[in-house]
Amino acid sequence: MRSAAAALTSLMALAATSLVAGPAVAKTSSASCALPRTGAHHSLGLDTWNSAYPRPTxxxxxxxxxxxxxxxxxxxxxxxxxxxxxxxxxxxxxxxxxxxxxxxxxxxxxxxxxxxxxxxxxxxxxxxxxxxxxxxxxxxxxxxxxxxxxxxxxxxxxxxxxxxxxxxxxxxxxxxxxxxxxxxxxxxxxxxxxxxxxxxxxxxxxxxxxxFDLPDLYHRPTDGKGDWDTHVGDWDVMGSQFGMAPDLFGWHKWKLGWLPGRAVRCITRPELITLEPIAAPAPGGSLGTRLAVVRTGPDTALAIEARGAVGNDRTLCTEGVLLYRVRADTVSGGGPIEVVDTHPNSEACWDRSVYPELADAPLGVGETFTVPGERTRVEVADRSESGAWTVKITTG
Structure with a gap:
């Protein structure tokens, strides 16, 4: 982990260069990281819609x-x-x-x-x-x-x-x-x-x-004992109805048709992007980039989005850039989404959170995190006055 000052200085320099020179590569089609729908109950694959369910549009x-x-x-x-x-x-x-x-x-x-x-x-x-x-x-x-x-x-x-x-x-x-x-x-x-x-x-x-074909994201202990909120904590209403940040994950919004392809960025090489908070309104229907996705396997992906104290997330504990793994072949209740804890040695909001260990899971400005078991690194460079986050994502 670099120091916050060093990370911010280097990334802001990169941001300035990108603003002048323009993006090094063209945007990748969102179809390239849309996982296929599988036979798993409430599969999070979203290349097709399961017509047995009404679509909420x-x-x-x-x-x-x-x-x-x-x-x-x-x-x-x-x-x-x-x-x-x-x-x-x-x-x-x-x-x-x-x-x-x-x-x-x-x-x-x-x-x-x-x-x-x-x-x-x-x-x-x-x-x-x-x-x-x-x-x-x-x-x-x-x-x-x-x-x-x-x-x-x-x-x-x-x-x-x-x-x-x-x-x-x-x-x-x-x-x-x-x-x-x-x-x-x-x-x-x-x-x-x-x-x-x-x-x-x-x-x-x-x-x-x-x-609407969304899965349970909680972990149900097999012996009736233990914590139900270890998979996603407060971060989605499908994990806990009591969560402090209950807005639906960007992946869910993409599946339901609320996030168009232009609001999803598939990452295949190092990119510097701007993420708008997933729960922020879209005045006039205008949506910037809300979700970044790194494909990690035939049925798996790493999703990256910004969470801020706005909309359904207005009572959240920690603002920042949230990372989570998606598995399209995992059944409802089996952990189809798992939040990545970028601060594994700390917790937050123990008096309000359903699972304090994940309440401070997002990355803040100046922080860098390499996802365990993968070669994806996420660096948070800046946050604008409007609440958008500048993020560099590097894949292996």
Whole structure:
């Protein structure tokens, strides 16, 4: 590691030379580092879109159905529970997509009575498939007389949070191999919401991400003990709904179609680039470079992006240039993305972070880091008044 002063001096000299002489090489097409989609569940390959999932561009319509049970009387109105999640979830996606996607949600105004007590459905995080399917069939059948499911792209089934059989740890997206039918529509996935009132922060943004084919980025301990946040810490809502910097990774935004190819730079030789913070808005739809990618194998890549205290990331702990590994052949929950800790001997924001060891993972101005096991070096030269970062990336 060079001293901060030496790194800054040398890199600023290089920046000045580049500004005068222009780039040494032409920009590489983003297609060259777009990993192929594999058979892994929620694969992060993005050369093609999985048509089994709705793509979050333009406007998608969602419905919230509120389910009560014979063994409990709801203590809250549906409008109160709807306000737990919207408009905040819609606002999250509006900011994350740079205004390119709107999740238009219609909450139903009355409770729909389920035919069985809440305790009959065995609701739990690891839900028994037969009981889960019974719950879904009963819910859709009960709601069908008053809800036209053919009008909606996303379905949220919200259970009475005070019912005795409701387990708040069971909120999740249910992906169905055999779709259910309602109103001549094939329903392949449903978000089952069992949150307490008030709910976990950003929980519906996380679950809705699965509706759009995004994977879980947390690490689930096999023995039920240990830390869930070792893969990405605070840095993406698909890792933790409680994260301080929950905006979606640039890789996710690229996959979803929110980052166009011109905003992605594939690095194949030494380059000096300017990275705008991934969570910063795009006035007038103008996006500069937001993501740099180094291809490291047939199904792997190193991604580099800037994170600043703006937009969905406004409560982050440490600003800087974040590095993370992407694996297109790794299943959801298996570590398809892992943040590289450029400060492995320190931590930050222990009182707020979900995983303090990664809270200070980004590189700051004047810092240099060589990725372990690879020949990629990242040097941060400068940060402009507007918040953009000047970065030199050297590949082996």
């Amino acid at each position: 333009g406007v998608l319509d969602a419905v919230m159905v509120f389910l009560s049970f014979p063994d409990a009387s709801p203590q809250y109105a549906p409008s109160e529970l709807a306000a737990d999640h919207f408009p905040t979830t819609g606002d999250f996606f509006k900011r994350a997509s740079y205004g390119q996607f709107s999740l238009r949600t219609e909450p139903q105004r009355t409770w729909v009575r389920m035919p069985k007590p809440s305790t009959a459905y065995g609701v739990s995080r690891d839900w028994e498939p037969d009981k889960r399917n019974t719950y879904l069939r009963d819910a859709l059948a009960a709601a069908d007389p008053t809800v036209d499911f053919s009008r909606y792209d996303v379905v949220y089934l919200v259970a009475d949070p005070e019912a005795p059989g409701v387990d708040s740890d069971a909120t999740k997206v249910v992906n169905l191999d055999r779709p259910l039918r309602a109103d001549d529509s094939r329903i392949r996935r449903v978000v089952t919401v069992f949150e307490r009132h008030p709910p976990d922060r950003n929980v519906l943004a996380h679950e809705t991400g699965h509706v």
